[in-house]
Amino acid sequence: MTKTDRVCVGAIAGAFGVKGEVRLKSFCTEPTDIASYGPLSTEKGDRSFRVTLTRPVAGGLGARLSDVTTKEEADALRGVGLYVDRARLPSLGDDEFYHADLIGLEVRDTGGALLGRVHAVHNHGAGDILEIAGAVGREGLLLPFTRAVVPTVDLAAGRIVADPPEGLD
Template identity: 50%
Template sequence: MMECAREKKLVLLGRFGAAHGVRGEIRLQSFTADPLAIVSYGPLTDESGARAFRLLSVRPQGKDMLVARVEGVTDRPGAEALTGVELYLPREKLPAPEEDEFYLADLIGLRAEMRDGTLIGPIVAVRNFGAGDILEVAPEAGGETLMFPFTKAVVPTIDLPAGRVLIAPPAEVEEDEAG
């Protein structure tokens, strides 16, 4: 079985978009706190770790996008071949988070529990479909994964040393489960 990003403790830093122009530049969505800082992390890899990418330069384009020049990519077809590739960095190469901060990757594998201590299951992913982060939890009893909005109201406590998060599902979820 291929090792996935969470098993290798990789952190997703960005995603290549469409080619930009004819000289090999490519659009880049950066997930770093300072989007332009993505170039300073050194070589990034794809999820498998098989391909490495060195960003030579990045510049802003619009509100949420960058344009990047990638080492070895000199034409549009080369840039087009990278469309959709996600860029990762090993967790240990990132600086330690400040007190009361964490990387989303640090949540993978934590136990999700209800406020009364009832185990829901482990967090298997942190997703974002455009409306905010969502914790994906594999129910201890099996079945389809559960999705919880990653907000302070729904996830009031994150206890990294204890390896758990507390979940307070919205009232409509609790009512659905009861009905």
């Protein structure tokens, strides 16, 4: 599996105020790091923005984006993901992964049975959860992304070995 060249580090949650400021949702371990990676671009790469953080706000960070000066322009960007070139991100330690690297990996249980593929990675405050899109004949599955439940992540082989808790498999 090849790594993506760009990684989504945040998203625009909508306008904040009436002067073109936006509310950012940062996906970075340290939320304010989103402004330190240089210009961020849209998924297609057709627009890029310099980010200046202004203050913490409910559900994220207040920010000014270059070339966004009105509330209407900020509103039009709601839901837009913000991407950075992988080369500008810090190196990760052992057993640390960018979500983009996990999405699409095949997931098998410890006995070798196919559970599906990682469809998404969620975090609602209590740790990462892998959303597994089911294999044929299986429903989707949500797995806590912990060493106990996911003992093996092999990016080079494009697979994850999971040991779902009793009742989840």
